[in-house]
Amino acid sequence: MTMPRLIPEQNEVLEMLKRTGAFREGHFVYPSGQHTPHYFQMPLAFRYYDTARVLAVALSRKLRLEKDVSSALPKVSIISPSPGGIPVAFAVREALNAEQIYWAEREDGKRMFRQYVQTGDVHPCVIVDDISRTGVALQETVELVQQLGARVIGAAVIVRFRGAPSRLEVAGGDSVPVLSLVDFDAKWYDTGAACTECKQGVPEEHVRF
Numbered sequence: 001m002t003m004p005r006l007i008p009e010q011n012e013v014l015e016m017l018k019r020t021g022a023f024r025e026g027h028f029v030y031p032s033g034q035h036t037p038h039y040f041q042m043p044l045a046f047r048y049y050d051t052a053r054v055l056a057v058a059l060s061r062k063l064r065l066e067k068d069v070s071s072a073l074p075k076v077s078i079i080s081p082s083p084g085g086i087p088v089a090f091a092v093r094e095a096l097n098a099e100q101i102y103w104a105e106r107e108d109g110k111r112m113f114r115q116y117v118q119t120g121d122v123h124p125c126v127i128v129d130d131i132s133r134t135g136v137a138l139q140e141t142v143e144l145v146q147q148l149g150a151r152v153i154g155a156a157v158i159v160r161f162r163g164a165p166s167r168l169e170v171a172g173g174d175s176v177p178v179l180s181l182v183d184f185d186a187k188w189y190d191t192g193a194a195c196t197e198c199k200q201g202v203p204e205e206h207v208r209f
């Protein structure tokens with residue numbers, strides 16, 4: 001068995017995602033009517049414990065290189081913007097040996113934490129997610145964390161679409177980098193009329209979200 005490199009290269013991560021079905025290429029149509037030649041379904045990669053561990057260890061190594069993060073450990077909270085990021089948050093927590101983990105959920109369309117989450121110790125926070133397509137989820141989570149009176153000291157995702165911000169604005173006019181294993185050039189077409197795959201007659205797959 002070959003040991004994985006500590007931080008795999010972007011193409012190795014994409015290969016891993018492809019192998020597990022989390023990254024698919026073809027011709028996909030979203031419920032919104034948008035067309036795209038690629039599709040990420042990240043939980044498919046986290047089905048495999050070994051893959052999950054390699055990805056999380058890689059992310060945690062990038063986070064440890066951030067002085068604000070490494071100097072605060074282990075009194076750090078790993079935060080997921082949604083339940084979808086919980087497997088990543090647990091695996092990163094394990095690799096960093098951070099003390100806390102929690103996650104936001106949507107209630108009536110609004111992102112929020114469970115009630116009373118601020119009644120324990122509130123540690124500085126690192127926000128992690130499987131994928132950042134627009135950056136909205138990460139930035140909304142920054143606001144939530146800061147409402148608890150906590151500091152955001154880092155952020156990391158497995159895949160970041162290049163259109164999503166590479167830094168998050170935090171309190172005090174400061175910002176933190178969004179670390180990622182893959183920076184991906186996402187292609188979107190608002191309608192089939194603009195879609196290259198439609199013109200080439202590539203069979204469509206309809207995806208749920």
Ligand SMILES: [Zn+2]
Pocket residue numbers: 027035036192195196197198199
């Ligand atoms: Zn199309």
